[in-house]
Amino acid sequence: MKAKVQVVLCKCCTEMPTLLDLEKLAKVAADSDNVLSVLSVDAVCDGRQLAQVVNDAKDKETDRAVVLACHKKDISPSLLKAYKRAGINEFMVELVNIREEVVLPHLEEPERAQAKAESKLKAALARARLLAPQERQSELMRTRNVVVIGAGISGQAAAREAAKSGAHTILIEKTGKSLKAPGIIMPNSTLVASEGYGGNFKLKIRAGEKLEVLEAAAVVIATGGGWTQLKGPLAKAVKDAIPLYRLHEQVKAGTVPKDPIVIVDTPDPAGKTLRVQDFAWDDALETAMELKKKHPESQVWIVFQEMRAFGLSELAYKEAADLGIRFVRYDKAGPPKVDPKNPTSMAVKDFSQGELINLELGTLVFASIPANPDNEGIAEALRIPMTPEGGVRRGSIQRWPVTTPRPGVFVCGSALFPKSHEVAEREGEAAGSMAGQFVKPGTIEFGGVVAEVEQEKCSACLTCVRTCPYEAPFIGKAGKAEIRIQGCQGCGMCVGICPSKAIELHHYTDEQIMTEARTLLGGDF
Amino acid sequence: MAEKKPKIVAFCCERHGTDAAVLSARTGKQYDASVRLVQVPCTGRVDGMHILQALEDGADAVFVLGCLEKNCYYDTGSIEGRKRVGYVKQMLAEVGIEKERVEMFNAASTNAWAFPEAVGKMVEVAKKLGPIGGGERP
Numbered sequence: 001m002k003a004k005v006q007v008v009l010c011k012c013c014t015e016m017p018t019l020l021d022l023e024k025l026a027k028v029a030a031d032s033d034n035v036l037s038v039l040s041v042d043a044v045c046d047g048r049q050l051a052q053v054v055n056d057a058k059d060k061e062t063d064r065a066v067v068l069a070c071h072k073k074d075i076s077p078s079l080l081k082a083y084k085r086a087g088i089n090e091f092m093v094e095l096v097n098i099r100e101e102v103v104l105p106h107l108e109e110p111e112r113a114q115a116k117a118e119s120k121l122k123a124a125l126a127r128a129r130l131l132a133p134q135e136r137q138s139e140l141m142r143t144r145n146v147v148v149i150g151a152g153i154s155g156q157a158a159a160r161e162a163a164k165s166g167a168h169t170i171l172i173e174k175t176g177k178s179l180k181a182p183g184i185i186m187p188n189s190t191l192v193a194s195e196g197y198g199g200n201f202k203l204k205i206r207a208g209e210k211l212e213v214l215e216a217a218a219v220v221i222a223t224g225g226g227w228t229q230l231k232g233p234l235a236k237a238v239k240d241a242i243p244l245y246r247l248h249e250q251v252k253a254g255t256v257p258k259d260p261i262v263i264v265d266t267p268d269p270a271g272k273t274l275r276v277q278d279f280a281w282d283d284a285l286e287t288a289m290e291l292k293k294k295h296p297e298s299q300v301w302i303v304f305q306e307m308r309a310f311g312l313s314e315l316a317y318k319e320a321a322d323l324g325i326r327f328v329r330y331d332k333a334g335p336p337k338v339d340p341k342n343p344t345s346m347a348v349k350d351f352s353q354g355e356l357i358n359l360e361l362g363t364l365v366f367a368s369i370p371a372n373p374d375n376e377g378i379a380e381a382l383r384i385p386m387t388p389e390g391g392v393r394r395g396s397i398q399r400w401p402v403t404t405p406r407p408g409v410f411v412c413g414s415a416l417f418p419k420s421h422e423v424a425e426r427e428g429e430a431a432g433s434m435a436g437q438f439v440k441p442g443t444i445e446f447g448g449v450v451a452e453v454e455q456e457k458c459s460a461c462l463t464c465v466r467t468c469p470y471e472a473p474f475i476g477k478a479g480k481a482e483i484r485i486q487g488c489q490g491c492g493m494c495v496g497i498c499p500s501k502a503i504e505l506h507h508y509t510d511e512q513i514m515t516e517a518r519t520l521l522g523g524d525f
Numbered sequence: 526m527a528e529k530k531p532k533i534v535a536f537c538c539e540r541h542g543t544d545a546a547v548l549s550a551r552t553g554k555q556y557d558a559s560v561r562l563v564q565v566p567c568t569g570r571v572d573g574m575h576i577l578q579a580l581e582d583g584a585d586a587v588f589v590l591g592c593l594e595k596n597c598y599y600d601t602g603s604i605e606g607r608k609r610v611g612y613v614k615q616m617l618a619e620v621g622i623e624k625e626r627v628e629m630f631n632a633a634s635t636n637a638w639a640f641p642e643a644v645g646k647m648v649e650v651a652k653k654l655g656p657i658g659g660g661e662r663p
Contacts, residue, residue: 071547100550101562105641112558119561385600396540396598405600449566467569469600491599492570496609508566514578517534520561521583525530 003034003129006062007121008053010069012043013099019110020103020117025068028118032125036060044069044079054086064092064131066124068117070099089133091448091507096124112525119523126519130512136447139486141199144168144442146435147216149191149378153421154413155222156181157428158435162220165436170214172205174374190374191381194219197471197487198408199444204381218408218435219382221392222428225414226372232268234364237338241267241364244280248287251294258362260299262346263288265367269305269335280367281309283420285316292323300325301359303336303348304367328357338364369418382409383471391417402431405469407489410435449490449507455480457502464494464503473503531651533560533644534579534587538568538606540598542590544634549641556641557648567591567599568606568629573613576627580617585651586626588643593631603631622657625650 007029011017022040029038037060041049044067057065065088069075072095080090098117106113146162148155151173159169159181169183176187189207196202201216235241242250242257250257263284281304288300302325309316321327330336334349338361346359371390379386384404385393392411395403404411412431413424451472453464458480464473465481472487473494481502483494492505504510537543543564549556561584565571568591576587589610591603610629617624628647632639 072543097547100547104550105554105556106558108555109558116558395600396592396596467601467605469602489599491567491602492565493567493599493602493605496570496572497605505566505570508570510572510574513563513565513570513575517561517563517575517579517584518582520563521532521534521579525558 003064004036004060004062005032005034005125005128006037006039006053006057006060006065007035007125008044008065008067008069009038009040010042010044010067010098011040012045013070013103015107016099016103019107020098020114024114025117025121029066029121029125032122034129035125036062045075047078050078050082054082057083057088058086063088064094064128066094066096066121066128068096068098068121068124071097089135091134092128092131094124094128094131096120115523115525119520119525122523123516123519127512127516130509130515132506134448134506136445137485138443138445139199141217141439141442141444143215143217144439145170145214145216146218146220146432146439147172147191147201147203147214148220148222148432150174150222150224150413150415151177151179151181151185152222152224152413152424154224154415154424154428154431155220157425158220158222158410158412158432159183161429161432162218162436162439165433165440167217167436167439170216191378193381194383197444197484198406198438199486201408217439218410220428220431220435221375221378221382221384221404221409221411221415222413222431223372223374223378223392223415224424225369225418226374231370232266234264234269234336234338235267235366237340238343238361238364241366243369244283244287244365244367245369247291247363247365248283251287251291254294256295256298257291259297260301260360261288261291261363261365262301262303262359262361263365263367264303264336265305267366269330270332280418280420281307282313282316284367285309285313285320288325289316289320289323292320292325296324299362301328302326303328303330303346303359305330305332305335328359369414371417372415375415382406384409384411387417389417391415400434402427402434407470407487408438410438444486446486446488449505450485450488451483451490451492451495451503451505453481453483454502454504457500459500459502461499463497463499467493467497469493529656531557531559531585531648532583533557533647533651534584535560535562535590535640535644535647536565536568536571536575536587537562537590537640538570538592538598538602539564539566541592541596541632541634542568545590545632545636546640548634549637549639552637554637554641556644559648559651560644567597567602569599569602569609571606571609573609573616576610576613577616580622580626580657585654585656586628586647588628588630588647590630590632590640590643593633596633623654626654626657 163182336348410431412427476482614624
């Protein structure tokens with residue numbers, strides 16, 4: 001079948017008509033093979049002009065288009081939708097970013113820019129000729145369950161928020177504590193294993209003695225922080241040190257911890273293993289002040305490396321100092337040290353004074369919470385990578401901060417890294433509402449830019465299975481690799497690494513990429 | 526005779542790589558026009574074959590621009606990309622072509638300086654080394 005291409009030149013940005021010779025560019029396009037129509041419009045993002053473009057495509061019966069405009073992410077949604085209505089597949093439209101790749105960076109070299117623009121146009125035409133239509137598919141979700149692992153602050157918030165979107169929430173709690181949250185609560189249960197993909201998960205859950213299989217559309221990890229995994233010299237030296245939240249509980253309950261109370265940022269002051277988060281200081285200051293107000297006679301020291309109270313919480317510094325809380329700043333050259341043989345005194349070099357201070361140690365409190373040791377099991381069951389600190393790794397920031405690399409799995413609260421109550425609750429809400437939005441349509445969409453295996457070439461070497469971060473490839477019944485397109489994200493990592501060249505990524509085939517590069521190299525600029 | 530312009534091919538990932546290039550243009554940075562940007566969905570998609578073919582087709586230098594390794598959109602994509610580039614470098618060294626002609630860079634989408642800097646470095650390399658093999662190529 002012969003390609004029928006429509007070329008659209010958008011001259012929206014002011015520099016383009018002054019820098020480039022658009023008529024010459026249009027002539028290059030018109031002289032190329034397979035080009036049926038060349039249109040020059042003022043702005044392709046304008047609705048009326050877009051309609052004109054699309055009508056032209058209909059009239060000339062073109063089946064693909066090359067659009068020279070600006071950044072893909074800016075124009076593609078409306079443009080592709082319009083073309084789709086005109087019966088042109090969204091994968092048959094080749095967008096060239098002429099504005100940000102040619103015009104803006106080469107304002108001082110009009111001749112080279114013109115040659116480059118012509119080359120770009122030719123490359124896009126060459127690539128457009130090789131394009132093939134792709135269909136997106138959808139699949140029904142079997143359930144609308146959102147499984148929340150952990151029923152702490154963030155977990156409860158996630159369940160509340162997910163329920164608002166009409167999802168059925170199931171809270172899995174390790175302990176048997178009673179709590180109020182919408183949906184089903186499974187006490188004394190843990191996640192053991194999972195299979196499936198975002199939208200249709202099958203989770204194996206150990207509830208008490210029984211092993212249950214639960215279907216879920218989305219999973220929210222809200223395991224929270226942990227205290228049992230303490231590392232560092234201070235933790236080794238002082239066995240009866242307590243976390244900040246324990247001190248908070250004691251102060252609330254009215255018991256007085258042994259005087260003097262020393263709050264240290266981390267059990268490993270000289271190392272890097274535990275990061276102290278900003279929140280720790282909000283909570284530390286708050287707790288110390290509450291303690292001091294209730295028991296003015298008690299001595300409270302805060303030993304810190306870098307203190308960052310958040311926003312308006314900074315006002316608390318002064319209030320705390322007025323109340324008589326004393327601050328000691330140290331740096332890595334003189335971290336606080338406790339002799340294990342004498343755990344009642346701590347030596348720390350004051351950074352600003354340069355003097356060595358010996359503090360009497362009644363109660364040692366650590367401000368930061370280490371990651372939850374349960375994270376490891378959960379991350380393994382859901383097959384999600386972890387951070388070196390022991391938290392669950394989140395996906396790219398571009399994919400939103402409460403998502404994981406695995407679609408359909410969300411994460412919030414201290415499961416990522418330690419957080420304050422308030423932040424954990426907000427994050428829980430964010431993760432819950434995202435999980436709710438994920439299950440709301442009741443279908444999952446997939447396809448388009450996905451990989452496909454050519455079965456004859458496959459030698460079942462498992463390279464793709466090991467490389468894919470989304471577990472899309474698997475060895476099928478025929479003993480050859482297959483791609484589960486519901487899981488495929490279209491990155492093409494398996495394609496690039498396949499030693500037999502058996503996998504092809506639609507819309508980014510080897511031929512398309514190499515033709516584009518070759519045509520661009522053919523131009524002289 | 527005018528100085529021969531170098532030819533650079535940049536394989537940029539569709540996520541942070543291209544975004545960094547676009548941002549550099551939007552912030553008014555100017556760079557050498559000899560760069561040819563080819564979009565790939567992820568640097569993990571880049572095959573050794575693509576780089577070698579580009580060198581064969583007349584490129585003096587090729588670079589790959591991907592996401593930061595800890596913040597890759599596709600999780601491990603830019604790490605795969607780096608491996609692929611390393612593999613090509615090794616191959617080039619074996620056949621006696623300067624391996625500096627192929628390089629991997631990482632950028633976040635907010636690093637407006639990353640793309641022009643990479644282009645500058647590769648243009649320098651291409652100018653220093655001249656065409657592959659030293660002689661005239663068709």
